[in-house]
Amino acid sequence: MTGVPDIDAFEERAAILEFEGGLSRREAEDRAAQAQGFRDADHFRQVLADYLLTGRLPH
Known part of the structure; x- marks a missing residue:
């Protein structure tokens, strides 16, 4: 699992x-x-977008 994108x-x-x-x-x-x-x-941007929308990180 990755952390919050910086x-x-x-x-x-x-x-x-x-x-x-x-x-x-x-x-x-x-x-x-x-x-x-x-x-x-691309993965960084996708996780960042998902985090901004949902407030959650992928599992």
Whole structure:
């Protein structure tokens, strides 16, 4: 189970990976999401959206 998605940490990490690490935006976002325990950026965004709508995390 993953924790509550931290959007600020996600955005900061992705920006660093993109601009300083030379990764594409997509790869940087995937890695930033993985650093928080999500499969990829799409999974991060889905869990975040679900959490904002329901106040619950997936089991």
